[in-house]
Amino acid sequence: MTTATDPYHALVNREYSEGFVTDIESETLPPGLDEDVIRVISAKKKEPEFLLNWRLEAFRHWQTMREPRWASVHHAPIDYQALSYYSAPKSDADRPKSLDEVDPELLRTYEKLGIPLREQEMLAGVIGGNVAVDAVFDSVSVATTFKKTLAEKGIIFGSFSEAVQTHPELIEQYLGSVVPVGDNFFAALNSAVFSDGSFCYVPKGVRCPMELSTYFRINQANTGQFERTLLIADEGSYVSYLEGCTAPQRDENQLHAAVVELVALADAEIKYSTVQNWYPGDAEGKGGIYNFVTKRGDCRGDRAKISWTQVETGSAITWKYPSCVLRGNDSIGEFYSVALTNNAQQADTGTKMIHLGRNTSSTIISKGISAGKGHNAYRGLVKVGKGAEGARNYTQCDSLLIGDKCSAHTFPYIEVQNPSASVEHEATTSKISDDQLFYCMQRGLDAEDAVSMIVNGFCKEVFRELPMEFAVEAQKLLGISLEGSVG
Amino acid sequence: MLEIRNLCVETDGKPILKGINLSVKAGEVHAIMGPNGSGKSTLAHVLSGRDGYEVTAGEVLYQGVDLLDRAPEERARDGVFLAFQYPVEIPGVSNVYLLKAALNAVRKQRGEEELDAMDFMAYVREKLKLVEMDESFLSRAVNQGFSGGEKKRNEILQMAVLEPRLAILDETDSGLDIDALRIVAGGVNSLRTPERSMILVTHYQRLLDYIVPDHVHVLANGQIVRSGGRELALELEEKGYSWINQAGAAGGEARP
């Protein structure tokens, strides 16, 4: 499938005759985005022609689109021509030489999370051949053990780029089938320029024997700002996938626009858990990451089930609506979310449950926590199509406010076209009361531990959906993210 | 153990406690009785460090050291325990989680090792027996959906687990039926030791049939207007608070 590469390479050389070739050698393109840049990306990755054409189609779409304005977040305009769209891991010149040069706040957090020094260095992007090499070696060996077990079951799991080479037919069949190229501004941009991500295919009737996590955690560190993930669970299969890393990551790229597509065929189940902890910036939000993500799952067959569980504590701005299209009859969609905003963070997150099949059901449990000057919005759509006889939805949106400078908003949208549907929505807003705080403190807890405990209690319904180990980390993380929000 | 000298407290600019004097020695049980609104809970709150009160005069020494300067969690770790009149509900936080966090905070202060989950469970099971509570209580959210009696028993369970030096029990008897009262009192009695002091705040003398105090004080209008032994409680029961109120209004003096 690499035959398509050469002509593009030639084209690239022609178009970018001045200094560009050396830039390609150094794995970084100068800022700017046009069709030629996309051709270069595709060529560098030795992609088959269908994929290049798909990227170009996305790019053409993107050019006709505008950034969404409706999200309840505010940021300075992003200059898309000022970004570089292909970049290997950061050049050494930009990276800290040792942990001494890393933001002490970040290091303090790593310590609290109990992250070993070497991993701290890796996360903070510190230069140091040894560390990086070790980490790579670690991941290679872990990956190999994993891959062997997985391969025995016929599960394909690895980087997206790799899958493009080894299983182009699966990519061609499923890529963009859940999130079409022109779906929204950020998805279109991602489709045009995505760098890498993960790919997973679980064959018919196979239950994936492990949580797909560790491998990804290591693999993920440098996948860049336009990540693309595609997960396919064939009939009767099951997979649980953990995305992300609970340690806050420093990143030079301010804009992150990932796309995740899930396909569950008949009787298949996908459980997708995320702990998102990108750098939120300083107390004023400076230097934080803008996280604009499109995540969607398609219950394409009858009795399919997709669950999203997310814990969002990072980013300066989060814009994210993991959704389920309940196409198969009796299919099930679930969304469990904790979103925390502290200091100047803004989050606009929620879900869409699109009921198309008969007797489809969905559950939405959203827990929003605002502290400091944090701004937290839940935006959810429950749509019941004409044919969705007997569809059911239950939505519960709880907001917890800490202090009096923060805010929480709930925007539930409900569109029902089938009279037999039942849609239930409950919403609450509460504050941590002085009585609760004093009660805990009278038992010997300091104020921060008390807040953290109360907040964790508030999030319990979501945390219990997370795999055990992840849940413990998520709890610690919430505590740390809330530090300084009381007293 | 505890020395309260001329304690004057205001809230919202309104004087509530007007010169309290009280001395509690190790191992003693003192009952503080008084009509509603006389300032009993205020005293309990000030001793445990709750916000919202202003100490305008006087001092409180706990084990010879100034108590009022210290943060509530420091007091708690140092052995001051308040059984709340109205225990709060904390949704989603299991009882056992709070108990373990609290015990480990206290143990840390005492220079003891934190207990791991196994040892902790073994320890708590013993304590549950004291208040005749079922193990299923541990996994329920703190006070959520608890009956009045269960909440009060839960307070005593916490006291049993934390083993305080000074326990202040604010109306632990209110809202209890006779069986629950017997259980709660039994729990408290089993926690009486020569080292541990207790202050029982109560409206009714009924509790004192079960937990026999060494001293009884009557609080009215922010002052201790009478002090005596057990018999004072009985006298109060017989004559009612109106008698005390009159005494207070007539400028009745504290007679410690």
Ligand SMILES: Nc1ncnc2c1ncn2[C@@H]1O[C@H](COP(=O)(O)OP(=O)(O)O)[C@@H](O)[C@H]1O
């Ligand atoms: N937070 C507060 N703000 C204003 N007044 C208060 C506050 N707390 C208590 N009080 C007043 O202080 C007085 C004593 O109350 P309290 O200590 O609760 O009495 P008791 O426990 O003896 O019934 C009452 O008059 C009550 O209304």
Ligand SMILES: [Mg+2]
């Ligand atoms: Mg009271």
